Amino acid sequence: AQSVTQLGSHVSVSEGALVLLRCNYSSSVPPYLFWYVQYPNQGLQLLLKYTTGATLVKGINGFEAEFKKSETSFHLTKPSAHMSDAAEYFCAVSFTGNYGGSQGNLIFGKGTKLSVKP
């Protein structure tokens, strides 16, 4: 069965430090991969996604992620954390066709809450 694992429910970094949020997936078919961010009291917003092509994907607010098929990973990074990055981050997968549910249905990890210390 398809699944998403996010290592670390809470990550704390200092302002200016590297942000690394880990995501691994389990899938028997090629996935589409997403990172969404949820700011306090707001809905989910897409940060970036991988569908095809270049495996290093750049998103909004300086975030990027690299799809590594051999490691079944899609870790999210940002070189220098900013206070405004404090939020909850969700990794998700979907597939072509009806794998794992409806066509286009997202399967989410449990989320990682990022805190940024001044």
Next chain:
Amino acid sequence: GAGVSQSPSNKVTEKGKDVELRCDPISGHTALYWYRQRLGQGLEFLIYFQGNSAPDKSGLPSDRFSAERTGESVSTLTIQRTQQEDSAVYLCASSFAGIGAETQYFGPGTRLLVL
């Protein structure tokens, strides 16, 4: 243009009561999804509508949950005889065609508390 909207933003109800949650998708989006986010958990898929096709209800946790969608517009999620474990944030999302590579656009959610 306008994003996905949901109402109410918050709902407090007593155990055993029925509740109805509403979602207005982005105009022109044929696909609509409902998800549930319980405290400390990721989002769980509930139900999917695509155009005029029969909805995929495979994620609904029990027969107390049902949803309807009028054409390609408003959707309502109904929970009958609410239980405390139904307390969660219910999120609606829409996308243009409902294929896997598409971005889903999420509403702000309805926070449901069952006392």
